[in-house]
Amino acid sequence: MNTVQNFEIFAPKLIEKRELFSPGHRACQGCGEVLALRLILKALGEDIVVSNATGCMEIISTAYPQTAWNVPYIHVAFENAAAVGSGVEAGLKALRRKGKIADRYVKSVAIAGDGGTVDIGFQALSGAMERGHDMIFFCLDNEAYMNTGIQRSSATPFMAATTTSPAGKAIKGQRTGKKNVPEIMVAHSIPYVATACPSYPIDLMNKVEKAKKIKGPAYIHVFSVCPTGWRGASNETIKLGRMVVETGIFPLYEVENGKYRLTMETPEPRRPVGDYLKLQGRFRHLDPGDIVKVQALVDKEYRKLMHKVETSVAWS
Amino acid sequence: MSNVQIMTGNQAAALGAKLCNVEVVAAYPITPQSQLSEILSQYVESGELKAEYVRVEGEHSALTVCISASTVGARVFTATSANGLLYMHEQLHWAAGSRLPIVMCCVNRGVGAPWTIFNDQQDSLAQRDTGWMQIYCRNNQEILDTVIQAYRIAEAVYCPVMVCYDGFVLSHTMMPVDIPDAADVKAFLPPYKPHTILSPDDPRNLNPVLFPGQRRDSEGVLRDGYMEMRYKLQAALDKAPETIRSANTAFAEAFGRNHGGMLWEYHANDADLIIVGMGSLASEATAAADILRAEGIKAGVVGIRVYRPFPKEDVRDVFRNAKAVVIFEKSISYGYEGGLCSDLKAAFYGTNIKAPIHGYIAGLGGRDVKARELVAAAKDSLASFDRGMVEPKTTWLSTFTG
Numbered sequence: 218m219n220t221v222q223n224f225e226i227f228a229p230k231l232i233e234k235r236e237l238f239s240p241g242h243r244a245c246q247g248c249g250e251v252l253a254l255r256l257i258l259k260a261l262g263e264d265i266v267v268s269n270a271t272g273c274m275e276i277i278s279t280a281y282p283q284t285a286w287n288v289p290y291i292h293v294a295f296e297n298a299a300a301v302g303s304g305v306e307a308g309l310k311a312l313r314r315k316g317k318i319a320d321r322y323v324k325s326v327a328i329a330g331d332g333g334t335v336d337i338g339f340q341a342l343s344g345a346m347e348r349g350h351d352m353i354f355f356c357l358d359n360e361a362y363m364n365t366g367i368q369r370s371s372a373t374p375f376m377a378a379t380t381t382s383p384a385g386k387a388i389k390g391q392r393t394g395k396k397n398v399p400e401i402m403v404a405h406s407i408p409y410v411a412t413a414c415p416s417y418p419i420d421l422m423n424k425v426e427k428a429k430k431i432k433g434p435a436y437i438h439v440f441s442v443c444p445t446g447w448r449g450a451s452n453e454t455i456k457l458g459r460m461v462v463e464t465g466i467f468p469l470y471e472v473e474n475g476k477y478r479l480t481m482e483t484p485e486p487r488r489p490v491g492d493y494l495k496l497q498g499r500f501r502h503l504d505p506g507d508i509v510k511v512q513a514l515v516d517k518e519y520r521k522l523m524h525k526v527e528t529s530v531a532w533s
Numbered sequence: 534m535s536n537v538q539i540m541t542g543n544q545a546a547a548l549g550a551k552l553c554n555v556e557v558v559a560a561y562p563i564t565p566q567s568q569l570s571e572i573l574s575q576y577v578e579s580g581e582l583k584a585e586y587v588r589v590e591g592e593h594s595a596l597t598v599c600i601s602a603s604t605v606g607a608r609v610f611t612a613t614s615a616n617g618l619l620y621m622h623e624q625l626h627w628a629a630g631s632r633l634p635i636v637m638c639c640v641n642r643g644v645g646a647p648w649t650i651f652n653d654q655q656d657s658l659a660q661r662d663t664g665w666m667q668i669y670c671r672n673n674q675e676i677l678d679t680v681i682q683a684y685r686i687a688e689a690v691y692c693p694v695m696v697c698y699d700g701f702v703l704s705h706t707m708m709p710v711d712i713p714d715a716a717d718v719k720a721f722l723p724p725y726k727p728h729t730i731l732s733p734d735d736p737r738n739l740n741p742v743l744f745p746g747q748r749r750d751s752e753g754v755l756r757d758g759y760m761e762m763r764y765k766l767q768a769a770l771d772k773a774p775e776t777i778r779s780a781n782t783a784f785a786e787a788f789g790r791n792h793g794g795m796l797w798e799y800h801a802n803d804a805d806l807i808i809v810g811m812g813s814l815a816s817e818a819t820a821a822a823d824i825l826r827a828e829g830i831k832a833g834v835v836g837i838r839v840y841r842p843f844p845k846e847d848v849r850d851v852f853r854n855a856k857a858v859v860i861f862e863k864s865i866s867y868g869y870e871g872g873l874c875s876d877l878k879a880a881f882y883g884t885n886i887k888a889p890i891h892g893y894i895a896g897l898g899g900r901d902v903k904a905r906e907l908v909a910a911a912k913d914s915l916a917s918f919d920r921g922m923v924e925p926k927t928t929w930l931s932t933f934t935g
Contacts, residue, residue, distance in 0.1 A: 264733050268601060279741035281757075282750035289731035290738040293600050293627050300594035304559065304601030304609075305731070307585040311556040311607050315583065317724075318606065323733055341597070344590030 229419065233259040235287075242285040243277040247451025249442030249458060250274060250357045253415040254328070257355060257439075260425035263288060265324045266309070268301035270294070270333035273364045274357060296337040299345035302327030302352045310351075324429055325352040331372035332362045334438075335398045346405040346434045353428045353435045356398065359443035367446040371396040374466075375514055376507055377499045379446075384502035394514055402436040403472050406532070409435040411471035411480075416442075416458025420469055420480050427471070440467045448498020457496060463488040465519040476531035477522070490515050536712045542703035545673040545710050546612065546638045546696070547572035549680030551582045552718040553636075556607040556725075559587040559598035563617040564650045565700035566640040570612060592617040596624035596637070603633040604739055606730040608684065611635070614700060615642035615656045622660065625693075629664025629766060631740060634687035634725070635694075636680065637665075641812065641863070642700040643898040651899020652700040654812065658840075658864035658872050660695070664766050666773060667840040670698040671816035673708040675792050678784060681713070682792075685722050685780045690773045692766070699813040699863075701899065713788055721787050770842045777839055795844035797836045798851055800826070804833030805856040806911060807888075811837045811873065814861050814895065814902060821907035832911065837873060845880045852881065855888045859914045861895045861907060861930070870927045889914075889923040895930035906931055 237258035244251040254274055266289045269275050275292050278285035293301045306325035312318045327345070329338050334356035342354060361379045362368040369382040375394045378384040382391040402410045409431045413421040421439065428435035442458050444451040461467040462481055465488075469481040491508045494500040503511070540548070547569050550558070558577065560570035576582035585602075589595045592613050599609040613621065618639055628635050639657045643649040657667060668683065670676045676698050683694040698704065731737060743759040750756050757765075778794040785791035799819045801807055806825070808818040815836035825832035835851055837844065852858065862871035869875065874892035881888075891914040896902040910930055917925045 263736075266605065266731050266733070276742055279738055281741040281743050282748060282754075284738045284741060286738050287736055289733060289736045291601060291604050291731055292738075292740040293597055293631070294623060297594060297597040297624075300589065300597035301601040303587055303589070303594070304557065304598035304603075305605055307557045307559070307587050307598060308602030308605040308607035308609075311583075311585040311602070312605065315556070318730075318732065319734070321733075340590055341594050344594055347590075348588065 232422065233262065237263065237287045238278070239285045239287060243280065244273070245445045245451070247444040247454045249415055249454045250359050251277065252454070253357055253421065253439045253441050256415055256418050256421055257425050258288065260422040261324065261326060261429060264322065265289070265326045266291070266305045268293070268298050268305055268325065268327045270296070270298035270329035270338060272330035272333055273359070274328065274330070276364055295333055297341045298327040298329040298333055298338055299342040299354055302354065303345045303348065303350045306350045306352050325350065326355070327352060328355045328357065330364070331356060331358040331360060332370045334358070335372045335396050336370050343405065346402060346407050346436065350434055351432055353437065356436070356438045357441045358438060359441045359446060360395070361446050363443050363446040372398070375511055376503060378502060379499070389502055389507060390499070399436065399438045399472070403475065406475070407434040407436060408474055409471070411437045412440065412467065412469055413437055414440040414458045414462060414467065414469060416455045417462070417469060417481055424471060424480070446499070448501070449496055453496060457493065460488060460493040464490045464493050464515065466490060466493060466515050468519065468522055470522065470526065474531040475529060477525040477529045479526055487519070537709050538712060539707045540673060540710050541568065541705055541707055542673045542676050542698050543568040543640065543705070544572060545677040546680055546698070547576065548712060549677040550610045551576050552713060552715055553608065553681055553684050553722055554724070555582070555584055555610040557585045557587065557599065557602035557609045559589050559595040559602070559609070559611050561589050561592045561595050561613065561617060563592070563614045565642060565704045566612050566614040566617070566638070568704070569638060569640065592621040593624055596621040596628060599635050600624065600628050600631060600633060603635055604631070604731050606725070606727045608725040609635055610637070612638035612640065614640040615644050618656045618660060619644060622663070625660055625663040625665060627740070628693045632691040632766065632769070633693060634684070634691055636683045636687055637693065637695050638680065639695050639697045640700045640704045641697055649898040652702050653863040653897045653899070654697065654699070655864040655897070657695060657697045661841060661872060664692065664770070666690070666692055666694045666770070666777070666842065668694060668696050668838055669811040669840060670696065670703065671813055671836060673703060673706070674710050674790065676703065677710055677712070678788065678790055678792060681718055681722055682780045682784050686773070686777055688725055689776045690769050692769055692773065697812065702813045717787060721784060773842045774839070774844065774846070793836070793838050795839045795847040796851065797838055799834035799836070801833035801835050801851055803831060805831045806833070806915065807852060807855045807858050808832060808834045808907065808911060809837065809858060809860040809873065809877065810834070810862065811840060812863070814863055817902055817904055818861065818907055820904035821911065824904060824908045825911060830915070840873070843876050843880070848877060848880050849884055849886065852886050852888065855886065857915060857918050858888050858890045859911050860890065860892045861902070862892065863896045865894050874927070889918040891917065891925045892927045893930045894927060900931065902930065
């Protein structure tokens with residue numbers, strides 16, 4: 218079994234002071250995604266090669282001849298970050314074995330948005346996880362195609378308005394619920410799957426640290442608040458990230474070798490989803506009846522997760 | 534001492550990759566390439582080839598894996614055919630734009646629809662404008678030798694090379710192949726030394742977003758815009774023929790086999806009629822030229838070995854005395870004519886080469902092309918030329934066209 222040994226819990230004073238992702242990039246005010254990225258890189262350290270899918274983080278950080286990345290970084294298209302990460306890992310392994318590069322452990326890290334993970338990047342992701350590459354895949358999920366102008370993805374939540382799922386009289390925004398990709402990753406029997414959110418920075422960094430220590434594939438799904446795309450206030454990013462956890466819409470958990478564990482207790486009773494929805498313009502069209510529907514969906518998904526937390530056992 | 538063995542084209546290609554000590558292989562099965570990826574996996578599993586073999590979930594990822602593995606400094610190899618090549622088309626542009634010395638075999642096959650698994654060259658010809666060099670082989674020996682040369686060329690030019698050979702006609706046909714000695718290959722092709730790699734020791738960023746215009750960096754130095762970077766790719770390919778010719782010459786000196794550099798000739802020197810083609814079809818044309826010569830028609834053949842970069846200077850030289858040109862192609866640019874036909878005409882523009890030219894589309898979807906069909910077609914062309922036609926309409930060889 219692939220378990221994490223000698224794992225040290227992060228404390229704020231131990232956090233890396235250097236910025237491996239520099240300030241001065243072009244992200245929007247209040248961007249939760251770039252905050253997550255900054256914390257992730259602090260936890261990963263320098264001995265990595267980043268494979269980044271096309272998307273917000275790529276566009277805002279690499280406008281040549283400037284770059285925000287102080288680590289080796291490659292961008293090869295939108296749909297294949299996991300395959301790029303696979304090739305980095307295979308290449309490093311082959312060269313290290315031949316003595317052509319220093320015998321130093323360098324982690325392959327692939328980073329994509331929700332579109333580059335759950336939609337167009339899904340096949341490459343499944344392939345890479347199934348093959349068992351020693352890599353971490355981060356999905357920075359802001360719940361729509363923000364880089365191209367807020368079009369819906371299969372990570373867009375139920376009833377959210379986007380530019381391709383507008384809130385109309387006939388149809389009120391996104392018709393389906395969010396695709397549960399962490400669950401699909403667990404179904405690949407990979408050693409480590411986690412959800413995280415930069416509103417809980419220590420929890421996020423602990424998970425990154427843990428994934429880094431795994432020799433094998435790891436997947437971390439990071440909830441990334443997008444004030445621009447969600448029609449929210451840019452000073453409420455952290456608050457929204459906390460509310461999404463407190464409502465149980467996006468619980469923070471990890472799955473180590475099949476064993477589910479909540480890493481952040483959800484308050485009981487959970488906070489009503491309406492508190493979270495009403496702060497965002499993308500849900501402005503919801504009437505009280507709609508909010509009841511959203512609450513029912515969240516309750517159902519939360520119960521499913523809690524059942525796994527209570528009953529799952531680690532595979533051996 | 535020679536070591537001649539009987540093998541298929543796919544075996545020859547796999548052996549070529551092994552002799553080049555490739556470090557990462559990523560491939561996905563497709564007929565008629567599959568045997569090649571199977572053999573490579575056997576080499577890796579047996580320990581004969583110390584490489585990482587990534588069994589990807591599709592051709593798009595196959596080339597992606599090659600791109601990123603090449604970026605960290607590995608010598609990489611992949612191979613595909615037909616719709617697999619079309620599926621990885623986007624990554625072909627990325628590979629060339631990233632200036633990576635990737636070598637890929639394209640085992641030529643027709644593309645759907647309608648569905649076919651048999652040979653023509655529509656797949657690789659459709660990749661003409663991706664920035665890859667393309668070399669076409671006429672027999673299995675040439676496949677093995679060209680894979681070795683391809684790495685030397687790619688690693689000098691910093692552009693990827695596609696080694697193309699006809700599906701089934703070569704891929705599944707056994708021929709004697711002289712296997713070069715591994716030490717000789719190593720002398721011809723030293724281990725790959727990349728000029729830039731992605732490493733934490735010197736963190737660099739590859740493939741950032743470029744703006745239309747040039748921009749100054751933090752030191753005030755004016756840096757490339759998108760067009761400058763793209764121009765550099767074109768400039769590299771413009772200069773590549775020198776590298777390709779010298780790789781061919783060096784190979785001929787080391788191994789005693791000269792495959793012709795940018796193109797090869799067969800009795801073209803004194804020929805009145807020159808037949809042109811690529812790959813096994815051009816090889817078949819040499820048999821047609823023999824028949825025509827026996828009948829008193831001074832025919833010769835020019836095989837276009839390198840299609841991109843196009844051998845403009847070479848064809849101007851070899852066709853300078855041609856009185857008639859007939860081109861047989863296993864692909865077409867729909868709505869116009871065969872791509873090679875257009876390119877040859879363009880190369881002749883403004884020169885004294887005024888020979889009439891007749892293009893034929895032949896052998897699509899595996900339709901057999903016989904030497905005597907080429908002979909009959911060449912005679913038809915000569916008759917048309919005699920009637921004063923300088924550019925007869927493209928003819929589909931042995932095809933019911935109503």
